[in-house]
Amino acid sequence: MRIEDVVCSFCGCLCDDLVVEVEGKKVLNVENGCKLANEKFMGNSRLKSPIKRVGTKWSEIGLEEAIETTAQVLLDADRPLLYGWSGTHGEAQSIGVHIAELLGAVIDNTSTVCHGPSILAIQEVGHPGCTLGQVKNRADVIIYWGANPIEAHPRHMSRYTTYADGFFLKDAFRERKVIVVDIRKTETANIADEFIRIEPGGDYAILSALRAIVRGKGDIVPRSVAGVEKEQLVRVAEICKSAKFGAIFFGLGLTMSRGKNKNVRNAIELTEELNRHTKFTISPMRGHWNVYGSNEVFTWISGYPFAVDFARGIAFYNPGETTSVDILRRGECDACLVVASDPGAHFPAECSRHLASIPTIQIDPHINATTYLSHLQIPVAVTGIDAEGTAYRMDGIPIRTRKVFQSNYPSDTEVLEKIYQIIRREIGP
Amino acid sequence: MRFLLNTGRTIIQGSNVEKKNSHTYMQEASSCHMNPVDMMILDIEEEANILVRSRFGEVVMWAIPDTGMARGEVFVCLGPYANYVVSAETHCTGMPDLKSTEVDIEPSKEEVSPLWRLMESLGGYRYED
Numbered sequence: 259m260r261i262e263d264v265v266c267s268f269c270g271c272l273c274d275d276l277v278v279e280v281e282g283k284k285v286l287n288v289e290n291g292c293k294l295a296n297e298k299f300m301g302n303s304r305l306k307s308p309i310k311r312v313g314t315k316w317s318e319i320g321l322e323e324a325i326e327t328t329a330q331v332l333l334d335a336d337r338p339l340l341y342g343w344s345g346t347h348g349e350a351q352s353i354g355v356h357i358a359e360l361l362g363a364v365i366d367n368t369s370t371v372c373h374g375p376s377i378l379a380i381q382e383v384g385h386p387g388c389t390l391g392q393v394k395n396r397a398d399v400i401i402y403w404g405a406n407p408i409e410a411h412p413r414h415m416s417r418y419t420t421y422a423d424g425f426f427l428k429d430a431f432r433e434r435k436v437i438v439v440d441i442r443k444t445e446t447a448n449i450a451d452e453f454i455r456i457e458p459g460g461d462y463a464i465l466s467a468l469r470a471i472v473r474g475k476g477d478i479v480p481r482s483v484a485g486v487e488k489e490q491l492v493r494v495a496e497i498c499k500s501a502k503f504g505a506i507f508f509g510l511g512l513t514m515s516r517g518k519n520k521n522v523r524n525a526i527e528l529t530e531e532l533n534r535h536t537k538f539t540i541s542p543m544r545g546h547w548n549v550y551g552s553n554e555v556f557t558w559i560s561g562y563p564f565a566v567d568f569a570r571g572i573a574f575y576n577p578g579e580t581t582s583v584d585i586l587r588r589g590e591c592d593a594c595l596v597v598a599s600d601p602g603a604h605f606p607a608e609c610s611r612h613l614a615s616i617p618t619i620q621i622d623p624h625i626n627a628t629t630y631l632s633h634l635q636i637p638v639a640v641t642g643i644d645a646e647g648t649a650y651r652m653d654g655i656p657i658r659t660r661k662v663f664q665s666n667y668p669s670d671t672e673v674l675e676k677i678y679q680i681i682r683r684e685i686g687p
Numbered sequence: 688m689r690f691l692l693n694t695g696r697t698i699i700q701g702s703n704v705e706k707k708n709s710h711t712y713m714q715e716a717s718s719c720h721m722n723p724v725d726m727m728i729l730d731i732e733e734e735a736n737i738l739v740r741s742r743f744g745e746v747v748m749w750a751i752p753d754t755g756m757a758r759g760e761v762f763v764c765l766g767p768y769a770n771y772v773v774s775a776e777t778h779c780t781g782m783p784d785l786k787s788t789e790v791d792i793e794p795s796k797e798e799v800s801p802l803w804r805l806m807e808s809l810g811g812y813r814y815e816d
Contacts, residue, residue, distance in 0.1 A: 293702050303706045371785070375782050441757070442757065443754075459787060510786070511695075513782060514694075514786040515787060577779070578781055606770050608743070630812060631809065
């Protein structure tokens, strides 16, 4: 069977034009997808049934027993942490927040180690963003700052920027200027019209210098800033000012480097400065396909986008204190439920060490680094392949992912709903 | 010799993110991209094993020459090998210093650990499908 307009649930681009050929419970072919999409749809490395570890011995267990055990571990904990959520659909995320509220737990999503600092900056100074459709049809200057879309979002350039013809850009490749700012010469930098190579940790200084030049205060900028010649910065500022519509996309090069949220704040303020001359927007390159959704869902239920602590009976948010890495580093949580994420691979080793020392339970279709740290894992259907649900694209557009075949795996929603019902029954109204 | 460790995505890492117990994932996540001149100074051959050590831990990786890297900087794709040497300090932001950890690098005769062994060293246990 050939299914058209399939949504890819890999990265924040949420490409919705895939054509997938399916036979029974197997994907035979994927058209229009990037390498990441092809591997995702064609992959066959699922965990077959729930597994539980007692001491050093793993054994398969039934789904109902796994769900019952999960609920009991969470009920027994004094300070449970519910982490992950960006690799599942909004409906499951919503149940997760309700479980956290019932338990008085901390719930956090993967923003905490990707664009959490961007959210902190946006909360300080706002977000002059726009949809990817606007960029595609209007933007004649694109800046990728600390981002490498060729490797991380392989179709971003062909669907929305460099190679995508738009309503006002009939020959995008020639009409759009692409500027890349990075500390290393990436594949993306190789195709840029202008590559600004900065010294590590120099983002804040470069952003400040550009702001000064755009403001007409270029005479106070020294001859070289963080390894970049002033001449180049003046040239880039001029390209930006003379754009009809400019779009900055930034990645973890800003959020993980020295300065973190302050880097992003400075980039937003550069955007504001450029808007005194022309139209400019700025947007984060979100990684997980539904990390934006986790921020949306957490916010519309609790008021906060990540790192929400319900221990006080109300939602409390204090990044640096209620964020997962900090809670694990302090050895504070005494149980952890990981949903649709792999902190074992993506958190510092000190955090993984604590995860291994407490009852950690994972709900995820695949064996990953967290599997080895866990006591129990429940495999579920993969959203976008054998489960469906709502996801938010990196520009905040909700897109309904589709199921391309029916499998025997339960969805995240089904598993979490059962866990919620047990906890609710135990805790009472 | 001291380097600044940078981490980030690669398409091979992304393609194998759901096959973390595969050899390809292990190879990619433990590849340390270095400037060829730095490798020459340290007498490290292409694809030779190296010990990457920070104040927070040490792990064996293998060296990949990369002319895109500046002298004194190394790149490892995000994952458990890079995270083995990164501090969990977040400076009140929730975000560790995933792009600015100082590491010392030297040639090593040790083998690169598979993922399960790395996780076992942190208190986990291997699961075999």
